[in-house]
Amino acid sequence: MTTQTFIKNLYQQFDLAKREIDLILCHVLNLNTAGLFIYDKPISTQQEQQIIEFLEQRSDGKPLAYITGIKSFWNLDFKVNEHTLIPRPETELIVELLLKWTNDNFTGNILDLGTGTGAIALSIAHERPKGQVTAIDYSSKSIEVAKYNQKKHLIKNATIFESNWFSQIHNVKFDFIVSNPPYITEDDPHLEKLSHEPIAALTALDNGYSDLKLIIKNAKTHFNEEGKLILEHGYNQHEHVQYLLKKNGYCDIITHKDIAGIPRITTAGFISGN
Ligand SMILES: C[S@@+](CC[C@H](N)C(=O)[O-])C[C@H]1O[C@@H](n2cnc3c(N)ncnc32)[C@H](O)[C@@H]1O
Known part of the structure; x- marks a missing residue:
């Protein structure tokens, strides 16, 4: 599976705003949002586990700022x-x-x-x-x-x-x-x-x-x-x-x-x- 396909699957798998999923991906992959759209490096098992864990926490109501550790x-x-x-x-x-x-x-x-x-x-x-x-x-x-x-x-x-x-x-x-x-x-x-x-x-x-x-x-x-x-x-x-x-x-x-x-x-x- 390509990285972009993995990302698209997350949008379908999680009932969260696309923007929030993108922010969690950017946080784990250390990217800005523009970089995410063209990101094609393979995602490691560790990164994948971290992304899924954060998305599950967000689905359970944990505020995004406590997941990324940052608030503007x-x-x-x-x-x-x-x-x-x-x-x-x-x-x-x-x-x-x-x-x-x-x-x-x-x-x-x-x-x-x-x-x-x-x-x-x-x-x-x-x-x-x-x-x-x-x-x-x-x-x-x-x-x-x-x-x-x-x-x-x-x-x-x-x-x-x-x-x-x-x-x-x-x-x-x-x-x-x-x-x-x-x-x-x-x-x-x-x-x-x-x-x-x-x-x-x-x-x-x-x-x-x-x-x-x-x-x-x-x-x-x-x-x-x-x-x-x-x-x-x-x-x-x-x-x-x-x-x-x-x-x-x-x-x-x-x-x-x-x-x-x-x-x-x-x-x-x-x-x-x-
Ligand atoms: C509603 S929060 C506001 C935090 C921050 N100023 C903001 O606006 O995001 C209230 C803050 O008051 C602090 N606080 C509560 N009781 C306090 C006290 N007796 N003396 C000093 N700070 C206190 C809490 O630890 C908390 O950080």
């Missing part, structure tokens, strides 16, 4: 593994808003809380090379992945370390604090579809608000004179997040819709001493 976010590719959340396209809105409020000459400080793969923090650091980005997570395994991604993209203006929210943040104040914290309730039926991802990266107590509340309250003492908080939250949480922000003395509170039109990010200003 904003302008960079990030290593992901079972210890990190897969960065989502809707989270790119955090980066977009921050870039809108700064320019190439921005030299301020930015804090990313719960950085996971480092997707938000490293995308911002890459786009604003004169700014200083601090990124924390309480998961040491996530920190390892985020540091790997920092090295891979040669990003010098980011500092990544372990911290339980603000516990290890000392002697530095920020112009922007951004976060995509856990915000799903523990009994949310959507969790079934997310069973491959680390549960601690997804769920929060207190109806999903425990981490959002803690961040809103504690961020206030970590801002420079004027600061901005950019928070991702659940599709039905914007009204309560706005209420919490108001209650804590924030101003200019605005909720922004994601690419699917869902209220997903709420931003607010904070003026110290007010």
Whole structure:
């Protein structure tokens, strides 16, 4: 059987999108998609077994990013593994808003809380090379992945370390604090579809608000004179997040819709001493 016939048979054998099958083939054969169409070298037994195993895992619902170990976010590719959340396209809105409020000459400080793969923090650091980005997570395994991604993209203006929210943040104040914290309730039926991802990266107590509340309250003492908080939250949480922000003395509170039109990010200003 030729290699191209083997590939065509896979399209018939597996009830998966052709694009996903191609990406798994490219991953195992170390090719780009253009190279796959003309690939005519024989596929070894080991490669064949690996391809079939990955296609079976994908058919069983394992996310493609956990199979290939890579996910694109904003302008960079990030290593992901079972210890990190897969960065989502809707989270790119955090980066977009921050870039809108700064320019190439921005030299301020930015804090990313719960950085996971480092997707938000490293995308911002890459786009604003004169700014200083601090990124924390309480998961040491996530920190390892985020540091790997920092090295891979040669990003010098980011500092990544372990911290339980603000516990290890000392002697530095920020112009922007951004976060995509856990915000799903523990009994949310959507969790079934997310069973491959680390549960601690997804769920929060207190109806999903425990981490959002803690961040809103504690961020206030970590801002420079004027600061901005950019928070991702659940599709039905914007009204309560706005209420919490108001209650804590924030101003200019605005909720922004994601690419699917869902209220997903709420931003607010904070003026110290007010
Ligand atoms: C929803 S994930 C977001 C990951 C990444 N920022 C992204 O957008 O793809 C939440 C992250 O918060 C981290 N986290 C949860 N509780 C934390 C805590 N108490 N302190 C610091 N990080 C925490 C999790 O480990 C996880 O990486």
